[in-house]
Amino acid sequence: MYRVEKARISDADQMHKLINYFADKGEMLARSLSEIYENIRDYFVVKQGERVIACAALHVMWSDIVEIKSVAVAEDSQEQGIGNQLIEACLKEAKELGIPTVFCLTYKPAFFERFGFSQVDKMELPQKVWTECYRCPKFPNCDEIALTYQLEVEA
Numbered sequence: 001m002y003r004v005e006k007a008r009i010s011d012a013d014q015m016h017k018l019i020n021y022f023a024d025k026g027e028m029l030a031r032s033l034s035e036i037y038e039n040i041r042d043y044f045v046v047k048q049g050e051r052v053i054a055c056a057a058l059h060v061m062w063s064d065i066v067e068i069k070s071v072a073v074a075e076d077s078q079e080q081g082i083g084n085q086l087i088e089a090c091l092k093e094a095k096e097l098g099i100p101t102v103f104c105l106t107y108k109p110a111f112f113e114r115f116g117f118s119q120v121d122k123m124e125l126p127q128k129v130w131t132e133c134y135r136c137p138k139f140p141n142c143d144e145i146a147l148t149y150q151l152e153v154e155a
């Protein structure tokens with residue numbers, strides 16, 4: 001069992017390399033280093049010593065919706081439950097924040113469906129979700145699949 005921890009700014013370079021390694025293979029969207037710096041408080045990491053072997057981010061979009069993004073586990077560390085632990089950490093934080101809807105845009109819907117996420121029409125997502133998309137190189141031809149998950153939260 002690995003330890004999921006909040007990212008530190010000194011992890012950003014390695015997170016950037018990890019995410020963009022998979023982005024170059026077309027498996028996820030690229031992130032710039034400045035985006036990672038600006039959103040460093042969103043990120044969780046899993047480390048082996050000083051090496052970042054996995055990361056994921058939970059980004060608050062609005063009062064009732066958060067996004068899980070940039071989920072990446074180094075190839076030599078996959079299939080050991082780390083992705084699972086990262087999603088659990090994101091869902092836990094969303095619940096603690098009292099935010100009921102979690103969504104993601106991904107090329108790996110089956111991975112998220114295992115946790116109870118359901119595919120939705122992207123157009124069903126609130127408009128606020130799309131503000132970030134203008135910066136995406138794929139905009140407006142988004143080919144990712146949208147999924148949502150509903151949490152029970154205290155009012």
Ligand SMILES: CC(C)(COP(=O)(O)OP(=O)(O)OC[C@H]1O[C@@H](n2cnc3c(N)ncnc32)[C@H](O)[C@@H]1OP(=O)(O)O)[C@@H](O)C(=O)NCCC(=O)NCCS
Pocket residue numbers: 022027028069070071072073074077078079080081082083084085105106107108109110111112114
């Ligand atoms: C997808 C990814 C995050 C999974 O990470 P991982 O650490 O290997 O996942 P885990 O070991 O925690 O696997 C958890 C479960 O998900 C399943 N799973 C893993 N990858 C999957 C995939 N692509 N599709 C469906 N199920 C998947 C595993 O079989 C496992 O199921 P089990 O508990 O029944 O055995 C990892 O393969 C990765 O980083 N891929 C490249 C980047 C990427 O595609 N990110 C995802 C979306 S943004």
